[in-house]
Amino acid sequence: MTAELAIDVRGLTKRFGKRTAVDHVDIRMPRGQVWGFLGPNGSGKTTTIRMLCGLLRADEGEGTCLGYDIRRDSRKIKRQVGYMTQKFSFWDDLTIRENLEFVARLYEIRKAGEVVDRTLETLGLTSRQTQLAGTLSGGWKQRLALAACTLHDPAMLLLDEPTAGVDPQARRDFWDQIHRLASEGLTVLVSTHYMDEAERCDEIVYIAYGKLMTQGPVQSIIDQSGLHTYVAEGPGVRALADRLRGRDGAEHVAYFGSALHVSGSDAAKLKALIEAERGDGVRWQSERPSLEDVFIHLMGRAEDKS
Numbered sequence: 001m002t003a004e005l006a007i008d009v010r011g012l013t014k015r016f017g018k019r020t021a022v023d024h025v026d027i028r029m030p031r032g033q034v035w036g037f038l039g040p041n042g043s044g045k046t047t048t049i050r051m052l053c054g055l056l057r058a059d060e061g062e063g064t065c066l067g068y069d070i071r072r073d074s075r076k077i078k079r080q081v082g083y084m085t086q087k088f089s090f091w092d093d094l095t096i097r098e099n100l101e102f103v104a105r106l107y108e109i110r111k112a113g114e115v116v117d118r119t120l121e122t123l124g125l126t127s128r129q130t131q132l133a134g135t136l137s138g139g140w141k142q143r144l145a146l147a148a149c150t151l152h153d154p155a156m157l158l159l160d161e162p163t164a165g166v167d168p169q170a171r172r173d174f175w176d177q178i179h180r181l182a183s184e185g186l187t188v189l190v191s192t193h194y195m196d197e198a199e200r201c202d203e204i205v206y207i208a209y210g211k212l213m214t215q216g217p218v219q220s221i222i223d224q225s226g227l228h229t230y231v232a233e234g235p236g237v238r239a240l241a242d243r244l245r246g247r248d249g250a251e252h253v254a255y256f257g258s259a260l261h262v263s264g265s266d267a268a269k270l271k272a273l274i275e276a277e278r279g280d281g282v283r284w285q286s287e288r289p290s291l292e293d294v295f296i297h298l299m300g301r302a303e304d305k306s
C-alpha cells in the first residue's frame with residue numbers, strides 16, 4: 001500500500017455477460033491532484049469509477065483507493081469518497097437546504113446544521129437555500145450536487161461527467177470550485193468529454209473499449225502520440241476534406257470550427273500529401289496536434305485492435 005497514492009489499482013477488469021467493459025486497467029494516482037478521465041461513450045469510465053468507490057465488484061484486479069482495499073473495504077471507501085453520479089437526483093419538492101439536510105442525515109453528520117451552513121456558504125448557495133431544487137437551472141443543480149457530495153468532508157471526489165449539458169459560464173464556475181477543493185487537499189478524478197476541461201487537469205487517463213490507451217499530463221500525451229498535424233483554412237477547405245479522406249498519409253481529417261485538421265503518424269507521407277494539395281483558396285500550416293486530434297487518433301487505433 002502506498003499512502004501517497006489516492007488510487008493504486010492493477011488489472012482492474014469488469015465483464016457484463018460476454019462484454020468486457022473494463023479490461024485490465026492500471027491506475028496510480030497521487031493524492032491532491034485533479035485527473036481527467038476521458039474516452040468515447042461506453043468505454044468503461046463509469047464502470048471504473050464505480051469499482052474504485054466500492055459500488056461495483058471487480059471481476060479481476062486488485063488495489064487500493066485512499067489506502068483501502070477496493071474489494072474488502074468498500075464501506076470505508078464510501079465514507080471518504082464523494083461520488084457525483086452522471087444523473088444525480090434530488091427531491092424536487094424540497095429546498096436546497098432541505099436536500100442537503102437529508103444527505104447530512106444519511107451520512108450521520110454531527111452538527112449537521114452548521115455543516116450545511118458552511119457548505120452552502122462555500123458553494124455560493126446561501127441566498128438560494130430556500131429555493132425548491134426542482135426549480136433550479138442545470139448549473140445550480142450541479143452546484144447542489146457538488147455540495148451534496150462534499151458535505152461529509154471526503155478525501156476524494158469521483159465526478160462522473162459533472163458538467164454535461166450545462167452552459168460555459170456554469171462549467172467555468174464549477175471548475176473554479178474543483179480547483180478550490182483541490183487546493184484544500186482533495187483528490188479529484190473527473191470524467192468528461194470536454195477537451196478544455198481535460199486541459200485543466202494535472203493528468204489525464206484515456207480509455208477506449210475498456211482498455212487504457214494513454215495516461216499523463218496533456219503535453220506529454222501530445223508529445224508521445226507520434227502524430228503530425230496540418231491545419232488548413234480558407235474558402236477551399238470544404239472541397240479539400242472529401243479529397244483527403246482515406247488518402248495514404250492522412251489518417252484523420254476533422255473539422256475544428258471552420259479549419260480542417262489533417263493528421264497522420266508518418267510525417268513524410270503526410271507532408272507529401274499536403275504539398276500536392278497546396279493551391280488557391282487554402283492556407284496550410286503545420287501545427288502541434290491538439291488533444292482532440294490525439295484522442296481521435298487513439299480511438300482509431302483502439303477500433304483497429306478491438
Ligand SMILES: Nc1ncnc2c1ncn2[C@@H]1O[C@H](COP(=O)(O)OP(=O)(O)OP(=O)(O)O)[C@@H](O)[C@H]1O
Pocket residue numbers: 016019021039040041042043044045046047048
Ligand atoms: N450494469 C450493466 N449491465 C450491462 N452492461 C453494462 C452495465 N453497466 C455498463 N455496461 C456496459 O459497459 C460498457 C461501459 O459502460 P460505461 O457506462 O462504464 O461507459 P462510459 O465510458 O462511462 O460511457 P459514457 O461516456 O457514455 O458515460 C458499455 O458497453 C455499457 O453498455
